[in-house]
Amino acid sequence: MAVQNTVFLVHWRMPKLGMEPIRRRSLVEATISAIHARGSADVTMREIAARAGVSLGLAHHYFENKNDLMMTAMRFIMSEYSKQVRVAITMAATPRERISAIIRASLAHDQFSPEVVSAWLVFYAHAQGSPDARRLLSVYTRRLHSNLCHDLRPLVGGRASEVAATIGALIDGLYVREGLGTVRLPELDGYRLLDGYVELQIEAARRS
Amino acid sequence: MAVQNTVFLVHWRMPKLGMEPIRRRSLVEATISAIHARGSADVTMREIAARAGVSLGLAHHYFENKNDLMMTAMRFIMSEYSKQVRVAITMAATPRERISAIIRASLAHDQFSPEVVSAWLVFYAHAQGSPDARRLLSVYTRRLHSNLCHDLRPLVGGRASEVAATIGALIDGLYVREGLGTVRLPELDGYRLLDGYVELQIEAARRS
Amino acid sequence: MAVQNTVFLVHWRMPKLGMEPIRRRSLVEATISAIHARGSADVTMREIAARAGVSLGLAHHYFENKNDLMMTAMRFIMSEYSKQVRVAITMAATPRERISAIIRASLAHDQFSPEVVSAWLVFYAHAQGSPDARRLLSVYTRRLHSNLCHDLRPLVGGRASEVAATIGALIDGLYVREGLGTVRLPELDGYRLLDGYVELQIEAARRS
Amino acid sequence: MAVQNTVFLVHWRMPKLGMEPIRRRSLVEATISAIHARGSADVTMREIAARAGVSLGLAHHYFENKNDLMMTAMRFIMSEYSKQVRVAITMAATPRERISAIIRASLAHDQFSPEVVSAWLVFYAHAQGSPDARRLLSVYTRRLHSNLCHDLRPLVGGRASEVAATIGALIDGLYVREGLGTVRLPELDGYRLLDGYVELQIEAARRS
DNA sequence: CATGAATGAGTTTTCATTCAT
DNA sequence: TATGAATGAAAACTCATTCAT
Numbered sequence: 031m032a033v034q035n036t037v038f039l040v041h042w043r044m045p046k047l048g049m050e051p052i053r054r055r056s057l058v059e060a061t062i063s064a065i066h067a068r069g070s071a072d073v074t075m076r077e078i079a080a081r082a083g084v085s086l087g088l089a090h091h092y093f094e095n096k097n098d099l100m101m102t103a104m105r106f107i108m109s110e111y112s113k114q115v116r117v118a119i120t121m122a123a124t125p126r127e128r129i130s131a132i133i134r135a136s137l138a139h140d141q142f143s144p145e146v147v148s149a150w151l152v153f154y155a156h157a158q159g160s161p162d163a164r165r166l167l168s169v170y171t172r173r174l175h176s177n178l179c180h181d182l183r184p185l186v187g188g189r190a191s192e193v194a195a196t197i198g199a200l201i202d203g204l205y206v207r208e209g210l211g212t213v214r215l216p217e218l219d220g221y222r223l224l225d226g227y228v229e230l231q232i233e234a235a236r237r238s
Numbered sequence: 239m240a241v242q243n244t245v246f247l248v249h250w251r252m253p254k255l256g257m258e259p260i261r262r263r264s265l266v267e268a269t270i271s272a273i274h275a276r277g278s279a280d281v282t283m284r285e286i287a288a289r290a291g292v293s294l295g296l297a298h299h300y301f302e303n304k305n306d307l308m309m310t311a312m313r314f315i316m317s318e319y320s321k322q323v324r325v326a327i328t329m330a331a332t333p334r335e336r337i338s339a340i341i342r343a344s345l346a347h348d349q350f351s352p353e354v355v356s357a358w359l360v361f362y363a364h365a366q367g368s369p370d371a372r373r374l375l376s377v378y379t380r381r382l383h384s385n386l387c388h389d390l391r392p393l394v395g396g397r398a399s400e401v402a403a404t405i406g407a408l409i410d411g412l413y414v415r416e417g418l419g420t421v422r423l424p425e426l427d428g429y430r431l432l433d434g435y436v437e438l439q440i441e442a443a444r445r446s
Numbered sequence: 447m448a449v450q451n452t453v454f455l456v457h458w459r460m461p462k463l464g465m466e467p468i469r470r471r472s473l474v475e476a477t478i479s480a481i482h483a484r485g486s487a488d489v490t491m492r493e494i495a496a497r498a499g500v501s502l503g504l505a506h507h508y509f510e511n512k513n514d515l516m517m518t519a520m521r522f523i524m525s526e527y528s529k530q531v532r533v534a535i536t537m538a539a540t541p542r543e544r545i546s547a548i549i550r551a552s553l554a555h556d557q558f559s560p561e562v563v564s565a566w567l568v569f570y571a572h573a574q575g576s577p578d579a580r581r582l583l584s585v586y587t588r589r590l591h592s593n594l595c596h597d598l599r600p601l602v603g604g605r606a607s608e609v610a611a612t613i614g615a616l617i618d619g620l621y622v623r624e625g626l627g628t629v630r631l632p633e634l635d636g637y638r639l640l641d642g643y644v645e646l647q648i649e650a651a652r653r654s
Numbered sequence: 655m656a657v658q659n660t661v662f663l664v665h666w667r668m669p670k671l672g673m674e675p676i677r678r679r680s681l682v683e684a685t686i687s688a689i690h691a692r693g694s695a696d697v698t699m700r701e702i703a704a705r706a707g708v709s710l711g712l713a714h715h716y717f718e719n720k721n722d723l724m725m726t727a728m729r730f731i732m733s734e735y736s737k738q739v740r741v742a743i744t745m746a747a748t749p750r751e752r753i754s755a756i757i758r759a760s761l762a763h764d765q766f767s768p769e770v771v772s773a774w775l776v777f778y779a780h781a782q783g784s785p786d787a788r789r790l791l792s793v794y795t796r797r798l799h800s801n802l803c804h805d806l807r808p809l810v811g812g813r814a815s816e817v818a819a820t821i822g823a824l825i826d827g828l829y830v831r832e833g834l835g836t837v838r839l840p841e842l843d844g845y846r847l848l849d850g851y852v853e854l855q856i857e858a859a860r861r862s
Numbered sequence: 863c864a865t866g867a868a869t870g871a872g873t874t875t876t877c878a879t880t881c882a883t
Numbered sequence: 884t885a886t887g888a889a890t891g892a893a894a895a896c897t898c899a900t901t902c903a904t
Contacts, residue, residue, distance in 0.1 A: 047884090049884065049885095050884095053884090068367055069366035069367025069368070070279075070363065070364065070366060070367040071278075071363075072280070072367075074876080074877060074878085075877075075878060075879085076877075076878090084885080084886095085885065085886050085887070086878095086879095086886085086887085087879095087880090087881090087885065087886055087887070087888095088884080088885055088886075090878080090879065090880080091884080091885075091886095095878090095879095096877095096878065096879090148366060151362065151363055151366060152363055152366070154359065154363070154414055154417075154418065155278060155279075155359055155360055155362070155363030155364075156278065156363075157418055158277035158278060158356060158359060158360070158417055158418070159276055159277025159278040159280075160277070164418065164419070167418060168418065171415070171418070192431060192434070195431065196408065196431055196435065198411070198415070199408055199411030199412050199414070199415055199431075200404065200407055200408055200411055201411070202410070202411040202414045202415060203406070203407030203408055203409070203410040203411030203412075203414070204407050204411075206362055206407070206410045206411070206414060207379070207406070207407055207410060209362075209366055210362065210365055210366070210372065210375060210376065210379070211372070223400060223403065223404055223407075226400075227404065227435065230438045230439065230442055231438065233442075234438055234441075255865085255866070255867085255904085257866080257867060257868090258866090258867090261867090282893080282894065282895085283894080283895065283896085284893090284894080284895095292868080292869095293868065293869050293870075294869090294870085294895095294896095295868070295869055295870070295871095295896095295897085295898085296867080296868060296869075298895080298896060298897075299867080299868075299869095303895090303896090304894095304895065304896090465863065465864095466863095469863095484783055485782035485783025485784070486695075486779060486780065486782060486783040487694070487779075488696070488783075490897080490898060490899085491898075491899060491900085492898075492899090500864080500865090501864065501865050501866070502865085502866080502899095502900095503864070503865050503866070503867095503900095503901090503902090504863085504864055504865075506899080506900065506901080507863080507864075507865095511899090511900090512898095512899065512900090564782060567778065567779055567782060568779055568782070570775065570779070570830055570833075570834065571694060571695075571775055571776055571778070571779030571780075572694065572779075573834060574693035574694060574772060574775060574776070574833055574834070575692055575693025575694040575696075576693070580834065580835070583834060584834065587831070587834070608847060608850070611847065612824065612847055612851065614827070614831070615824055615827030615828050615830075615831055615847075616820065616823055616824055616827055617827070618826070618827040618830045618831060619822070619823030619824055619825070619826040619827030619828075619830070620823050620827075622778055622823070622826045622827070622830060623795070623822070623823055623826060625778075625782055626778065626781055626782070626788065626791060626792065626795070627788070639816060639819065639820055639823075642816075643820065643851065646854045646855070646858055647854070649858075650854055650857075671883085671886085671887070671888090672887095673887080673888060673889090674887090674888090677888090698872080698873065698874085699873075699874065699875085700872095700873080700874095708889080708890095709889065709890050709891075710874095710875095710890090710891085711875095711876090711877085711889070711890055711891070711892095712888080712889055712890075714874080714875060714876075715888080715889075715890095719874090719875090720873090720874065720875090
């Protein structure tokens, strides 16, 4: 007890300023990679912290909750995706090109990386039980839908909504199957498959 | 000695025998409904047992593992689905009709009941982390694919595999979106959407 | 409910009379072999029942308790041992021969069978925590001691008690080591070792 | 930048660091005393944690397993014993003295404390069912044997191995009987008994 | 005589979270 | 800013035991 308050001579590292964004970022990435490794949302904070190379306590310091961290990771993945879609759209000139650009961005290589595919799938499942997550996902879903509709209307007219819904469902379906890693026919890549569908619809609309 | 094996006429209270199949069935159903309620595979054995109206111990008595129970539930859902597909196929005469029948069965009302949709989605996610589950799902996936291919070949020729893959992905995608409960456009039902796609492909094949 | 009380036509096997001793015996033997298999007293009633080829319920029918069964098994092993010692003593003529006979019986082949060695050791450990078992063991211990003392007195006089205690400890020690299965020097069998010790003591007594 | 690594003079409340070895030690001791109290290896982690004055969770924090804790406790007891033997040997000059020293150390008061005796016995029994434990014990057994042989050879020649085995078995036997708490003849202490045996063998060797 | 159904208490283990430093 | 200590609640799983038939 007597020793409890003492004067020590210590080495002190100047507190590292501005660590917050760095730590948060690395924890979010650790979360995604942990989800991929375990293949489910049942990841422990300990595992995440270890992957990020920080102590368990610190993970809790920067995120209020495990859920908070999960949601942040989800938001991160979705915003990365949105960024790619925005870039792709900007570089496209016509509605037809924009449709292709959106599809390509949705299935782009870094979107389809195993880690990201795992994360999407897990988040989809997670959304079923978490209203927060569900809301987040539906934002993305709706944005995709309205983006597609906007560019489909001049191409397929009244069927725009149906075609957009089909494209959306197909993208999700391809993710699911990719995540499952089964029936991946080598001769088929998702982009050709989806774009072929769009072409078919456009031709049909033209003929009618 | 002579009396040792005789036929007697006795009063007998219905013995409480043969409970095993009953209990197993009700536990499996409880599992599915619990998954739906919680929206994820993180269901406790306690919850399942409670839903089945039995003690926690009994659930462990009839299933070796939680995983055992999970897998049994998964198998149950898949076999129910297969049954429906088989029935639908039997009643169809032409390849074209069989395709429609498979699609209709896949999206039938009792397949698309909230409980079952939840379960499928959760199992898909679960499969990522569980090799057993993955194997199980891929059996179903492959069977669907080969069923479709078989009937598509006379209709779309060399594109059968691509079209079958698309249909498969679309079904999964529709499940996912249904499960998420978002962007459910009232005017669109999955069947029309999918069958429309098939029609388009057939027409295209005819023209070429 | 209406079916609950019905008249059935059943095959009925005349109740097997006198099964009790048979069942009890086979359950006791199953207990010993289960203990040997698991290597500890942590045997489940289920395992024992299975080994005895009867239902779990029946094991509880014939033995009030798990402890009851354990104690019965212990008593069984000890009485088998005592029987052998009694036989051996009867056939010996002189005190010296009786000592040897007791030792030989204690280390006889069927005493030293792996199953029995396991059981003894487990029971020794079990006795630490169970007053009943402790009492049982000490009966055997004391009987051995007094048997030995009685025959040692004419041979080693006042050191009889010490020599008897040493013999007793040595027997137990040999069991322990046998059970552990380590340091079993092939050239040494327990009997020669023990008898050699006795001979030494007798010679020493003679000289003094 | 220049200030980044500096020596500061700060007030500091004794950080609660380095608890690990303390906790581990106290948990190990709690394990031993719990084993003694219950008289068997069937000790619950809860009981151990309570005796150590920590939460159940903490016990699992510092030890991976219950088995891990058990084995650590076993290793602790054995290393304490080895330490004593080493010390005793160092202080002895002749082979004869070393033999006596080993025996004395093996039966020393703090080796023969009720707690330690219980633990040894329980571990012996436990070793039957746990290959890890068995390996550990046999290390100790073999070391004792070779220690004794080394010093017995000049005293009893070719019979060294036999005498060493006898001493080993006798030590174990005395532990067992001590643990059982029965037939503890007041006039006999284990040391005199064992040393007497050694003396007898040496004399016999001298005469022959 | 014999069984299988059923339970409840108890055990290990995991984990998010909090806290003092 | 960062850590390790510590907890408590909850999870899966086990098992002796009871009971109706």
